[in-house]
Amino acid sequence: xxxxxxxxxxxxxxxxxxxxxxxxxxxxxxxxxxxxxxxxxxxxxxxxxxxxxxxxxxxxxxxxxxxxxxxxxxxxxxxxxxxxxxxxxxxxxxxxxxxxxxxxxxxxxxx
Amino acid sequence: xxxxxxxxxxxxxxxxxxxxxxxxxxxxxxxxxxxxxxxxxxxxxxxxxxxxxxxxxxxxxxxxxxxxxxxxxxxxxxxxxxxxxxxxxxxxxxxxxxxxxxxxxxxxxxxxxx
Numbered sequence: 122x123x124x125x126x127x128x129x130x131x132x133x134x135x136x137x138x139x140x141x142x143x144x145x146x147x148x149x150x151x152x153x154x155x156x157x158x159x160x161x162x163x164x165x166x167x168x169x170x171x172x173x174x175x176x177x178x179x180x181x182x183x184x185x186x187x188x189x190x191x192x193x194x195x196x197x198x199x200x201x202x203x204x205x206x207x208x209x210x211x212x213x214x215x216x217x218x219x220x221x222x223x224x225x226x227x228x229x230x231x232x
Numbered sequence: 233x234x235x236x237x238x239x240x241x242x243x244x245x246x247x248x249x250x251x252x253x254x255x256x257x258x259x260x261x262x263x264x265x266x267x268x269x270x271x272x273x274x275x276x277x278x279x280x281x282x283x284x285x286x287x288x289x290x291x292x293x294x295x296x297x298x299x300x301x302x303x304x305x306x307x308x309x310x311x312x313x314x315x316x317x318x319x320x321x322x323x324x325x326x327x328x329x330x331x332x333x334x335x336x337x338x339x340x341x342x343x344x345x346x
Contacts (some may be wrong), residue, residue, distance in 0.1 A: 155335060164236075165337040209256055210275070219265065219288050220324075220335065222275035 123148045123215055127223035133202055135231050142196040142226045144211035149189050151213040156185050158198050158207040159225070167209065168196070202232045234259065235276075236325050236338035244344045250311040255339045257304050257325030261336075263287075264306040266298060269320040269340070281306055282328075313345045 124147045134140050144154070153172045157165040168176045169185040171194070177183045177186040184197040194211055212220040246250050257264050259263040265280035265288075277290040282301035298308040306324075310317055320340045327334040 157337070160340075163338040164238075165324075167334050167336060170334045212275075219277040219280060219290065220267075220275075222267075223278070224274050 123151075123202075123210060123213060123221040125213055125221050125223040127209075127211060127226050129226060130224065131227040136201060136203060138201050138230075139197070139199050140196070140201055140228070142209050142211075142228070144196070144223050146192045146194075146213050146221070148215065149192050151189065151215055154185075154187055154194050154211060154213050155220070156194075157212065159210060160207050170178060170211075175218045177182040180225075190208040198228075201228075203230045203232050206230050236323055236336050238321075238323050238341050240341060241339065242342045242344075243255035244346060245313050247313055247314050247315060247345055250309060251313060251343060252279070252307055253321055253323075253343075255308075255338060256304045257323075258336055261325040261327050262304055263326045263328060263333075264300055264320075265324045265335075266303060266306070266308050267322045269322060270318075275307065275322070278308065288298075310343075313330030315345050318332045318343060318345045 128143050148196050155170045156168040159165050171178045171187040183198040195226045206229050208225045210225045212222045237255045240306045266278040269275045280288040284300045297303045299309050300306045322340045324335045324337045326335045
């Protein structure tokens with residue numbers, strides 16, 4: 122069974138700092154990987170989708186990489202802002218066409 | 233373009249009752265999936281519907297069921313509610329399903345069972 126792990130579980134950084142969130146998965150037979158953010162009491166907002174054949178995707182200050190063979194993905198956030206404070210979740214999609222979510226990283230950006 | 237809409241947003245039910253949650257996907261999306269989110273278990277996949285057919289199912293008891301209508305709107309039903317069913321229920325839609333397509337989530341329905 123696919124297992125997705127995110128480290129660290131929580132992270133606090135001062136505003137302006139660059140940071141990296143990690144995601145690992147046990148079964149490399151994935152179709153793609155998607156990063157989401159979730160604000161308290163809200164649904165999930167899609168950030169980036171990386172196809173299994175891709176190595177990375179970028180959107181604004183966000184850059185996500187994927188190393189399928191090693192079962193790892195990273196989300197890089199440049200020049201962090203207080204508005205980036207949220208829980209970040211990664212999810213992988215397998216042949217069964219359902220998402221397996223990680224446990225999330227709760228990010229706090231301190232002004 | 234409207235996003236994924238879920239109703240109701242909040243509801244309180246008593247143990248033993250049943251509940252129906254509704255989800256309207258993004259226009260043109262044919263895949264709708266449901267997830268349960270709890271502090272202890274995180275996000276867990278319930279089931280996925282595509283063109284009115286259940287295509288995939290997670291590891292939940294038969295009390296959890298769903299359906300999809302011809303306009304792609306979906307409902308999920310939980311019968312004989314238990315305290316442990318208290319959770320945020322999230323609906324997600326995509327054009328063809330998760331493979332290769334971005335998945336979009338609604339704001340969720342908060343269910344409290346007392």
